Amino acid sequence: MSDIFIIDTRKFQRLFLVPKFDLSRWVVISLRDVSLWIYYVGILIVFYGILAPWFLWPIYSYEQFIAFVPIVVSFLLSRTLSHPIFTRKDYMWPFVAYCAYMLVMCTLSGKNMNGYIGESFRAVVFLFLFMLAKEELPKMGDMLAKSMAVILIPSLAGFFLWLLGFPLPHYHVVPSFADFYSYENYFLFMMDDQSMLQLFPRFHSVFLEPSHMAMACVALLMTQVGKWKKWYNVTMFIALICSFSLAGYVFLVIMSFSASWMKRKAIMKKLLLLIGFITTAVIVTLFYNEGENLMNDLIVQRMMVNDEGDLEGDNRVSKDFDTVFEEFVQSDELLTGAGLEKMEQFGSGNSGYKVYLYRNGLISFLLLIVFFVVMSSTCSYKRGMVVMWIIQGISFIPHGSPLRFFTFIPLYIMAFREIESPQPPKEVSSVGGDEEKGIDVVS
Numbered sequence: 001m002s003d004i005f006i007i008d009t010r011k012f013q014r015l016f017l018v019p020k021f022d023l024s025r026w027v028v029i030s031l032r033d034v035s036l037w038i039y040y041v042g043i044l045i046v047f048y049g050i051l052a053p054w055f056l057w058p059i060y061s062y063e064q065f066i067a068f069v070p071i072v073v074s075f076l077l078s079r080t081l082s083h084p085i086f087t088r089k090d091y092m093w094p095f096v097a098y099c100a101y102m103l104v105m106c107t108l109s110g111k112n113m114n115g116y117i118g119e120s121f122r123a124v125v126f127l128f129l130f131m132l133a134k135e136e137l138p139k140m141g142d143m144l145a146k147s148m149a150v151i152l153i154p155s156l157a158g159f160f161l162w163l164l165g166f167p168l169p170h171y172h173v174v175p176s177f178a179d180f181y182s183y184e185n186y187f188l189f190m191m192d193d194q195s196m197l198q199l200f201p202r203f204h205s206v207f208l209e210p211s212h213m214a215m216a217c218v219a220l221l222m223t224q225v226g227k228w229k230k231w232y233n234v235t236m237f238i239a240l241i242c243s244f245s246l247a248g249y250v251f252l253v254i255m256s257f258s259a260s261w262m263k264r265k266a267i268m269k270k271l272l273l274l275i276g277f278i279t280t281a282v283i284v285t286l287f288y289n290e291g292e293n294l295m296n297d298l299i300v301q302r303m304m305v306n307d308e309g310d311l312e313g314d315n316r317v318s319k320d321f322d323t324v325f326e327e328f329v330q331s332d333e334l335l336t337g338a339g340l341e342k343m344e345q346f347g348s349g350n351s352g353y354k355v356y357l358y359r360n361g362l363i364s365f366l367l368l369i370v371f372f373v374v375m376s377s378t379c380s381y382k383r384g385m386v387v388m389w390i391i392q393g394i395s396f397i398p399h400g401s402p403l404r405f406f407t408f409i410p411l412y413i414m415a416f417r418e419i420e421s422p423q424p425p426k427e428v429s430s431v432g433g434d435e436e437k438g439i440d441v442v443s
Helices: 009-014 031-051 054-059 063-078 092-109 113-131 134-163 210-222 231-242 246-262 268-291 294-303 319-328 340-344 353-376 382-399 405-416
Strands: 171-173 183-185 190-192
Touching: 031 054, 031 063, 031 113, 031 134, 031 210, 031 405, 054 063, 063 113, 092 113, 092 353, 113 405, 134 210, 134 231, 134 405, 210 231, 210 246, 210 382, 210 405, 246 268, 246 382, 319 353, 340 353, 353 382, 382 405
Parallel strands: none
Antiparallel strands: 171 183, 183 190
């Protein structure tokens, strides 16, 4: 009897079947996600608009007007959802405190109608930030950190290629809103004309100043406590180190201790190690190559105290302004400030708490404190709020700008994001016959 071969045609046909592509799972988009990402667009505009990368120079000083549209559209769309993204009910008093501060500051500094309008649009950004659901804040922190890394990665690559001598296309540029800056724009990064004469120029990516980029990175890293090994956070660490920003390095140390404190870890051992490291680094820097090295020029020497009792690196104000400020603090203008017009006679380049007080007065400063106090009352995570106060307070001394979006928004996120810390083991007890059955009952 001959063998009979039976071919299963169904298996053969499967080889020629084209699998169905479920397009619906790609087309269906959550309206809540749409609302959230529209809001993110507005936040990105104000965050980077203040940082002023060269490609956003055309909208400098107008970013709050442009951001108003996506933020309001996001709010209107959110109101149609069963689970909106703007759900906080404790936003009113912080917003009222901010408006009171804003109105008094505008009045005392002598701003015109355009200034009032601009500040009103900025107030809208603060309003919806205060209304945003707390559970959305960590997500926004991740988004901002990743967006910064996306800018920094190609920028760092271009910067290192330039250091190695690769010819890169560039052109000379001076921003119209700050003519005391002068750069060679290499598209992926900019190089200040003065820093190009240094052995290792300070890196500041596409932004105006190394200190601005460094402070933005520190603030964003504070939203990432417990996740610093992520690729986007490592990128910001590298950029921060390459900035050679004294302020950035100082706040990097503060950030390290603050993160340990928020995670309820012991900091004494870390403090002793830090003191030993800094002492060794300073000694090596002072004696290496007889002091002719990068770290000595850009960091150590700027921390030395001169004959007048000031830090060598403290060049936030000119000598002319310093003289006028000493007279100002003894005058009746201290409460109300000298105003914007008087400040403009010194030109640009002055910054810090002295500039803030001279222009806005002590009353504005006190209302600023009231705003932070009222905002703090809505936060249940006290450690995060204390760290925000410390960083804002210390940075106010050299910068005098506590409400810049590229520092305020990340620090606000950090303050309302409770950092996970190791939890003590839960006590376990047995009840009745559960012990015999091996059932643990959590007390």
